Amino acid sequence: xxSSAVSMPEAPAMAAPDFADIQAAAKRLAGQAVVTPLLxxxxxxxxxxxxxxxxxxxxxxxxxxxxxGAYNRxxxxxxxxxxxxxVTFSSGNHAQGVAAAAALLGIPATIVMPADAPxxxxxxxxxxxxxxxxxxxxxxxxxxxxxxxxTETGATIVSPYDDPGIxxxxxxxxxxxxxxxxxxxxxxxxxxxxCGGGGLTSGCAIALAETSPRTKVYAVEPEGFDDTRRxxxxxxxxxxPSGTKSFCDALLAxxxxxxxxxxxxxLVAGGFAVSDAEVAAAMRYAFTTLKLVVEPGGAxxxxxxxxGKIDARDKSLALTLSGGNVDPETHARALAADAA
Amino acid sequence: xxSSAVSMPEAPAMAAPDFADIQAAAKRLAGQAVVTPLLxxxxxxxxxxxxxxxxxxxxxxxxxxxxxGAYNRxxxxxxxxxxxxxVTFSSGNHAQGVAAAAALLGIPATIVMPADAPxxxxxxxxxxxxxxxxxxxxxxxxxxxxxxxxTETGATIVSPYDDPGIxxxxxxxxxxxxxxxxxxxxxxxxxxxxCGGGGLTSGCAIALAETSPRTKVYAVEPEGFDDTRRxxxxxxxxxxPSGTKSFCDALLAxxxxxxxxxxxxxLVAGGFAVSDAEVAAAMRYAFTTLKLVVEPGGAxxxxxxxxGKIDARDKSLALTLSGGNVDPETHARALAADAA
Numbered sequence: 164x165x166s167s168a169v170s171m172p173e174a175p176a177m178a179a180p181d182f183a184d185i186q187a188a189a190k191r192l193a194g195q196a197v198v199t200p201l202l203x204x205x206x207x208x209x210x211x212x213x214x215x216x217x218x219x220x221x222x223x224x225x226x227x228x229x230x231x232g233a234y235n236r237x238x239x240x241x242x243x244x245x246x247x248x249x250v251t252f253s254s255g256n257h258a259q260g261v262a263a264a265a266a267l268l269g270i271p272a273t274i275v276m277p278a279d280a281p282x283x284x285x286x287x288x289x290x291x292x293x294x295x296x297x298x299x300x301x302x303x304x305x306x307x308x309x310x311x312x313x314t315e316t317g318a319t320i321v322s323p324y325d326d327p328g329i330x331x332x333x334x335x336x337x338x339x340x341x342x343x344x345x346x347x348x349x350x351x352x353x354x355x356x357x358c359g360g361g362g363l364t365s366g367c368a369i370a371l372a373e374t375s376p377r378t379k380v381y382a383v384e385p386e387g388f389d390d391t392r393r394x395x396x397x398x399x400x401x402x403x404p405s406g407t408k409s410f411c412d413a414l415l416a417x418x419x420x421x422x423x424x425x426x427x428x429x430l431v432a433g434g435f436a437v438s439d440a441e442v443a444a445a446m447r448y449a450f451t452t453l454k455l456v457v458e459p460g461g462a463x464x465x466x467x468x469x470x471g472k473i474d475a476r477d478k479s480l481a482l483t484l485s486g487g488n489v490d491p492e493t494h495a496r497a498l499a500a501d502a503a
Numbered sequence: 504x505x506s507s508a509v510s511m512p513e514a515p516a517m518a519a520p521d522f523a524d525i526q527a528a529a530k531r532l533a534g535q536a537v538v539t540p541l542l543x544x545x546x547x548x549x550x551x552x553x554x555x556x557x558x559x560x561x562x563x564x565x566x567x568x569x570x571x572g573a574y575n576r577x578x579x580x581x582x583x584x585x586x587x588x589x590v591t592f593s594s595g596n597h598a599q600g601v602a603a604a605a606a607l608l609g610i611p612a613t614i615v616m617p618a619d620a621p622x623x624x625x626x627x628x629x630x631x632x633x634x635x636x637x638x639x640x641x642x643x644x645x646x647x648x649x650x651x652x653x654t655e656t657g658a659t660i661v662s663p664y665d666d667p668g669i670x671x672x673x674x675x676x677x678x679x680x681x682x683x684x685x686x687x688x689x690x691x692x693x694x695x696x697x698c699g700g701g702g703l704t705s706g707c708a709i710a711l712a713e714t715s716p717r718t719k720v721y722a723v724e725p726e727g728f729d730d731t732r733r734x735x736x737x738x739x740x741x742x743x744p745s746g747t748k749s750f751c752d753a754l755l756a757x758x759x760x761x762x763x764x765x766x767x768x769x770l771v772a773g774g775f776a777v778s779d780a781e782v783a784a785a786m787r788y789a790f791t792t793l794k795l796v797v798e799p800g801g802a803x804x805x806x807x808x809x810x811g812k813i814d815a816r817d818k819s820l821a822l823t824l825s826g827g828n829v830d831p832e833t834h835a836r837a838l839a840a841d842a843a
Contacts, residue, residue: 200540205564205603221794224545263545283791447831451623454561454796454827487794491787495835 179426180327182373185334185366188235192335195267196231197223199336201343201481206452211468213475214349218340219455221487225287227413227461228336228363228485229253229260229323235332236321237264245270247317252276252298252305254412255284256460256486257323262293273318275308281412281458283490324362325420334366340481341374351378352478355464357485358382358391358434359414361423367483368430379432381473383463385409385439391419391427392434400424410439410497413460413486435473437466443501445469449484450498458489459497519766520667522713525674525706528575532675535607536571537563539676541683541821546792551808553815554689558680559795561827565627567753567801568676568703568825569593569600573661575672577604580659585610587657592616592645595624596753596800596826597663602633613658615648621752621798623830664702665760674706680821681714691718692818695804697825698722698731698774699754701763707823708770719772721813723803725749725779731759731767732774740764750779750837753800753826775813777806783841785809789824790838798829799837 202217220228237249248271251261258274265272272293276285277300289295298308313320322329337354344351354371356364361382368380382391387407394401402418409415419427437445442459445466449457457465464482467473473480489497542557560568577589588611591601598614605612612633616625617640629635638648653660662669677694684691694711696704701722708720722731727747734741742758749755759767777785782799785806789797797805804822807813813820829837 197543200542202540202562203537219794222542226792226794450796450831450834452566454559454566456790456794456796491790491835491838494790495831495838498831498835 177327177422179422180331180334180369182369184327184331185338185370188331189335189338191235191238192231192332195234196335198339199223201340201347204453211475213478213480215468215475216340216344216347216349216481217453217484218336218481219484220336221455221457221461221484225259225263226486226488227256227260228333228483229256230263231335232329232332232362233257233260233321234264234267236326236328237261237268237270239328240270240319244319247319248272249321250275250309250312250316250318251321251323252309253323254415255280255288256413256488258288258293259284259291259488261321262288262291266292273312275305281488281490281493284488287488324360325422327422329362330366330423330426332366333363334370336363336483337367337370338374341371344481349479351375351481353379353381353473353480355381355383355467355473355480355482357414357461357463357483358384359460360416360420361391361427362420363483363485364391364431365423365426368426372430380430381432382427382434383467384434384436385411385414385442385463386436388415389434389436390416391424392436394419394424395428395431395434398428411442411460411463413458414463435467437463437470437472441466441470443497446494447498447501455484456487456489456494457484458486461486517667517762519762520671520674520709522709524667524671525678525710528671529675529678531575531578532571532672535574536675538679539563541680541687544793551815553818553820555808555815556684556687556689556821557793557824558676558821559824560676561795561797561801561824565599565603566826566828567596567600568673568823569596570603571675572669572672572702573597573600574604574607576661576666576668577601577608577610579668580610584659587659588612589661590615590649590652590658591661591663592649593663594752594755595620595628596828598628598633599624599631599828601661602628602631606632613652615645621828621830621833624828627828664700665762667762669702670706670763670766672706673703674710676703676823677707677710678714680707681711684821689819691715691821693719693721693813693820695721695723695807695813695820695822697754697801697803697823698724699800700756700760701731701767702760703823703825704731704771705763705766708766712770720770721772722767722774723807724774724776725751725754725782725803726776728755729774729776730756731764732776734759734764735768735771735774738768751782751800751803753798754803775807777803777810777812781806781810783837786834787838787841795824796827796829796834797824798826801826
């Protein structure tokens with residue numbers, strides 16, 4: 164597989180959020196986002212040989228962590244700009260997060276989604292009251308569609324990850340993990356984060372750099388879409404090779420975000436890549452042992468642990484299960500494939 | 504359908520546990536059982552028109568609330584009797600609870616299970632190190648098999664529900680619900696409990712009578728196995744008609760327990776019965792919206808709410824999701840059946 168470097172300005176156009184921005188986001192989200200629990204399974208601890216704390220963002224409003232960033236970002240749109248609405252592009256979880264946040268804040272939302280997105284994601288996004296515009300993943304530019312809508316309507320474009328408000332919102336997940344681990348008297352050696360464009364990873368990395376600086380943060384991605392892992396190794400943003408496939412529909416970003424990578428290169432220890440088969444096995448483990456519904460992209464961190472990519476023996480490790488928006492049929496097929 | 508009254512002595516042979524027993528159980532369980540979170544879903548609140556708090560005992564050690572009672576009961580077996588072991592009979596969740604508790608306490612365990620129990624339950628019970636003896640549900644008496652083993656080995660028989668130590672352990676679930684609801688500033692109007700033999704229901708009823716006396720406690724059962732509901736209405740223990748079927752394998756007790764019913768008749772407000780189709784719909788809702796894996800018997804309370812058996816408009820209501828030990832294939836079939 165080949166990969167090409169992405170041209171990058173010396174410094175990103177936007178300023179990275181800092182820890183105070185995450186604290187401010189936590190205040191905005193209070194009473195709106197779910198403070199998801201930090202779970203522990205005796206069975207998983209025994210299997211891993213360490214102490215594993217699970218952050219199930221599957222239980223977050225809209226079924227993924229994306230609501231955190233979306234609400235934090237939209238809540239900061241000035242009143243005068245709200246009537247013109249927001250527009251975004253997303254394979255589904257950011258779509259639902261923006262749609263739900265927009266509904267709560269009374270802002271019209273238009274979401275550009277790939278026509279092959281899971282039905283549950285398209286249906287839920289419409290269910291929150293957003294207008295959905297479908298595009299063909301292979302032949303159209305979702306950014307161009309979103310920009311055309313913004314030009315026409317004056318709507319604010321909300322990036323899925325490359326935005327300080329989004330990153331600060333996702334960082335509240337990391338903040339909760341540290342506080343909840345402390346209340347269990349656990350000092351985390353590592354945090355595994357499911358990584359697409361890098362919003363959750365960078366937000367958590369900022370939160371942990373301040374509150375738990377000895378914890379190493381790792382990005383976990385699907386094989387073939389491990390652009391963040393390879394970019395961290397190379398010290399520059401690399402794109403994924405074209406033509407690769409993964410059923411982790413939430414994590415198919417072509418390249419690390421400009422802003423997210425500027426943070427992650429400073430604060431993230433490294434990355435891991437997992438195969439679809441390893442992800443299916445993790446989804447099955449989540450179902451049979453943890454009793455949690457996890458979508459493919461939300462299971463990559465657990466897959467990295469279960470497949471032995473990271474050794475947790477005698478360590479304390481937290482991991483995100485970042486989303487649970489999966490069609491029942493896709494879920495059943497993944498579990499059956501793993502059993503086969 | 505006909506039903507027959509069950510002969511009952513004036514008072515049960517055992518004394519009912521009281522609130523102090525539940526507090527003592529909570530101390531025994533600290534660090535062994537999971538303090539499962541009390542979850543809330545904006546989507547479910549909107550659908551129900553009230554405030555719904557979900558107690559997912561699916562996330563409990565062994566995947567159901569049964570570990571609470573089992574550990575509390577086994578921890579009270581005197582040292583001198585432990586080497587002779589314990590024996591019990593169970594369709595699967597009590598089996599796993601006893602097996603896991605016995606392993607933690609170093610007590611040998613033999614479990615009499617129906618040959619048609621879900622594979623996941625038989626496999627997990629063996630996985631905890633217990634010896635499993637299969638019996639034919641329709642032609643053999645599981646109690647007689649357990650008694651024969653006890654006579655031969657000197658093992659202590661541990662009833663699935665009709666035991667003060669078991670009931671007090673299950674009551675810790677109710678205690679947690681009240682404390683967790685209080686921390687959310689919620690005053691509960693009602694608690695819906697998934698009910699088989701009545702152990703969880705009676706334990707929660709004792710806990711709530713002391714800590715939240717204005718909360719009405721309801722037992723929820725599968726249609727055809729609503730012996731507790733009918734017995735509460737009749738004021739005496741009634742058996743279920745023979746020949747009825749339900750896929751709620753955890754809730755097929757033939758009649759209310761003697762001890763559990765003596766408590767429930769005093770403290771429980773009434774009962775609801777739900778059809779297998781309503782349970783399948785609740786399992787699908789749990790999957791798609793709550794992102795939780797719930798077994799049929801663990802979903803009856805949610806089914807009672809979603810099917811409109813209880814009106815939660817402008818009310819605050821808690822419900823147990825009492826277990827999540829379901830084979831992936833059974834789960835997929837239930838979700839597909841509901842979608843059809």
